[in-house]
Amino acid sequence: MKFTVNGLSKRYKTSHILTNVNFDFDMSVCNIIALIGPNGIGKTTLMRLMAGITIPNAGDISIDNSTNLTYEAWARVNTIFVPAGERGLRNKLTIYQNLEYFSALSNQNYQENADHLTSLAKLFNITNFVKNDFEKPQLVKRKRHLY
Amino acid sequence: MLLLDEPSNGLDIDAQKELMTLMSKLSELEKIIIVSSHDPELISTVAQSYVFLGNGRVLKQTFGQVSKEKLVNRYHQLYGLGVINDD
Structure with missing residues (x-):
């Protein structure tokens, strides 16, 4: 299955975080894909877009599978997004x-x-x-x- | 598909190694992992494709495993820190 990021752009108000991001990979060949770059360069925004929890301003993500699901619908079922940090879990609880x-x-x-x-x-x-x-x-x- | 955002942040060296081992095991189970990192040296031990981001765009994408030295050099070239070891 091919995973394709096509012309993806995301801005928050007037701040352009991602502009025309393009890349792809064959999911049957590459199992671990690294997004590399210094802090503050848009990696987390791209992650959130790939998790289907943030909507792009332009472009899309696609995956060639046999379903008719939109990428966002596919991602909500088939992805687990682990954000940086611990995000408020309660230390005193199991x-x-x-x-x-x-x-x-x-x-x-x-x-x-x-x-x-x-x-x-x-x-x-x-x-x-x-x-x-x-x-x-x-x-x-x-x-x-x-x- | 697992999306891991800077999973090695705050981990000591042993814990980082354990994390990389865990990712390799998941990869062997044919799980797709997309991992963000600003540490090319660490991630070179497991990744099979690299997407270098800069100025909100993809600066470069490579396929296949890359040696730690090459990856660190590429990182420094792309992000303006010069070449450390020219190979």
């Missing part, structure tokens, strides 16, 4: 308690989220680990939880 708390805040089904977390914990071999308080794990392990 991972599951954090999940319950934020599921309630966003009116999502806690049990579905908990089942998904359990399957991810098995994948990363951290099944026992996620029962700890969030503040106890080291930072890299916290980031695992975010993934």
Whole structure:
């Protein structure tokens, strides 16, 4: 499957963050793609666009698959965006308690989220680990939880 | 598809290595990972394509793994810090 970013532009008020960004890659050949550049150059904005949570002012992202979904609709189902930083998780709660708390805040089904977390914990071999308080794990392990 | 924004920020060297190992394992599971970084030296250990951004545009895209030295030199060339080791 080919992933294509075509003429993507994004501005906030009069500040142009991205202007006519173009690149592509074959998802069957490249599994890890790095966006490189110094801080403040638009990497996070591009990430948010690829996660489908920010809408471009011009251009689009496409993926040649068999569905008729728009990219944004595809991305909301098929991407996990892990922003920089820890984004306000509660240190005194366990991972599951954090999940319950934020599921309630966003009116999502806690049990579905908990089942998904359990399957991810098995994948990363951290099944026992996620029962700890969030503040106890080291930072890299916290980031695992975010993934 | 995983979108990781500067995932190595704030990690010590051991934790950075563990993160790179984790990304490699996910890659072997055929997960697509797009990772942003301002640390070419670290990311050169795992990435298979590089998109260099500058002035809101793509300055360059490369495919295939690149040695740490080449990637760091390319970074310095593109972002105005000159060539450290010309290879």
